Amino acid sequence: xxxxxxxxxxxxxxxxxxxxxxxxxxxxxxxxxxxxxxxxxxxxxxxxxxxxxxxxxxxxxxxxxxxxxxxxxxxxxxxxxxxxxxxxxxxxxxxxxxxxxxxxxxxxxxxxxxxxxxxxxxxxxxxxxxxxxxxxxxxxxxxxxxxxxxxxxxxxxxxxxxxxxxxxxxxxxxxxxxxxxxxxxxxxxxxxxxxxxxxxxxxxxxxxxxxxxxxxxxxxxxxxxxxxxxxxxxxxxxxxxxxxxxxxxxxxxxxxxxxxxxxxxxxxxxxxxxxxxxxxxxxxxxxxxxxxxxxxxxxxxxxxxxxxxxxxxxxxxxxxxxxxxxxxxxxxxxxxxxxxxxxxxxxxxxxxxxxxxxxxxxxxxxx
Numbered sequence: 001x002x003x004x005x006x007x008x009x010x011x012x013x014x015x016x017x018x019x020x021x022x023x024x025x026x027x028x029x030x031x032x033x034x035x036x037x038x039x040x041x042x043x044x045x046x047x048x049x050x051x052x053x054x055x056x057x058x059x060x061x062x063x064x065x066x067x068x069x070x071x072x073x074x075x076x077x078x079x080x081x082x083x084x085x086x087x088x089x090x091x092x093x094x095x096x097x098x099x100x101x102x103x104x105x106x107x108x109x110x111x112x113x114x115x116x117x118x119x120x121x122x123x124x125x126x127x128x129x130x131x132x133x134x135x136x137x138x139x140x141x142x143x144x145x146x147x148x149x150x151x152x153x154x155x156x157x158x159x160x161x162x163x164x165x166x167x168x169x170x171x172x173x174x175x176x177x178x179x180x181x182x183x184x185x186x187x188x189x190x191x192x193x194x195x196x197x198x199x200x201x202x203x204x205x206x207x208x209x210x211x212x213x214x215x216x217x218x219x220x221x222x223x224x225x226x227x228x229x230x231x232x233x234x235x236x237x238x239x240x241x242x243x244x245x246x247x248x249x250x251x252x253x254x255x256x257x258x259x260x261x262x263x264x265x266x267x268x269x270x271x272x273x274x275x276x277x278x279x280x281x282x283x284x285x286x287x288x289x290x291x292x293x294x295x296x297x298x299x300x301x302x303x304x305x306x307x308x309x310x311x312x313x314x315x316x317x318x319x320x321x322x323x324x325x326x327x328x329x330x331x332x333x334x335x336x337x338x339x340x341x342x343x344x345x346x347x348x349x350x351x352x353x354x355x356x357x358x359x360x361x362x363x364x365x366x367x
Contacts, residue, residue: 013245013309013332017340020326020347027173028360031190036212039355039362041323043346045338050349055210055363056218058320064223065273067264068320071205071282072228074196076159077166077188081178082121082133090121091178092150093169094162095202095235096254103155104136108235109148112138121150125164126181142251143239159199169202171238171359191359200232200254206322206359207279227264231255231281236304241327245308248329252302255285262289262297265315269295274317274367280330283307283316290314307333309340318367323350323357337366 032038036056043050053061062068078094093108109115119135136149152158167178168187176183193208194216216226236251265286268275277283288303289296295315306329319337324330335343346364355362 015241015243015245015327018245018327018331018335018344020344020351022326022351022357026351026354026357026361028356028358028362029174031209031360034212035210036215038210040210041346041350041353041355041362041364043338043342043364043366045342045366048342050346052353056212056215058215058365059218059222059224061365061367062219062222062224062276063274065268065271066224067268067273067275068219068224068226068278069261069265069275069282069286070193070195070208070211070226070228070278071231071233071285072193072195072197073201073205073230073232073281074199075168075191075201075204075233076199077162077168078202079167079169079178080123080133080165081167082123084115084119084121090115092148093202094150094166095147096200096232097158098149101155102158103152105150105152106139106141107148107150108141108145109150112146112148115148123165126184127164131161131165141235142249143235171203173358174360195228198230198232198256200230202235203233203237204359205231205233205279205281207282207320207363209360210320210363211278225264225268227261229255229257229261229282229285231285231303233281237281237330239329241329241332245332248306248332250304250306250329252304253281253284254300254302255288255298256300257285257289257295257298259297262295265295269315275315276367277316277319279319280321280324280333283319283333286315287311287313307336309336311336313337318365321364321366322359323347323355323361323364325358334364334366 038055040053040055080092082090094105098104120132134151136151141147168191232254234253241248288305
């Protein structure tokens, strides 16, 4: 597939086109105390211009009639640290339960060598007591790497168990010592959006982290409507592009769009009002549920939609997002909305202006 650069010349998508250098000190390690005081990089696509604002100014930038679509998924405490009988430490990231048995979870595990089905692993609760979980099986994931099936025991007590033994599944660039409980409760609290109600994600839809009740109230007063959907963020969102931008695939993630949300979006589109996705996850859910130009309600559907330059958007007119990793599918997605040249120019501007990057970093508004 070819796409057209801003100078009118056709180009083939190359991974190096989405690469940039980021000073390590710009990787945010924690959110601001006042979340809506994060910076807001406003990118105007029509003018190809940038302006620098604060997130609490969002209601001033949006206009009456705009419709924001947020993701209300709730992050599970899905990172576990377990001990083998031999004393070795096992780090586990739970990905998703088996559809036929919510006691058994597909997991990424390090190290996986020498683990065998039936082996018991010890996890420590927040009160210092311990309990056993079990290796159910070893399987191959969609990425071709081995994954562990972990049996967490009584299915009625799984989520209670995770609340006592699990850590927030923070990305590896946020440095934490998972051998201690020092930051556990704080991370579990901060790594959630104010909209989080539907448990199931292994990462936060981070564009939503900037919102506060005060911002939502100001948006309401401005005449900006907010509706919700659910997409449970999974491993697929963060799968790195190994070689080819063209051939990259995304592992399926579950999403739900209510009848009310579908109706609100379709009404906004029919009336010529803007639909603005809050985050790449909301965008992918919306664009995955379109039939003949109309958004359809979906219940526990799955999507592996990979958005890249050349994609024709059916629903969204803009988005709020964070700054994404170099050479990631999320950066490629944003480039599909802005054009590659403009987004890379914007990222260089953000680095120059010392914006904070990634999950706990600052926000970008694209209109």
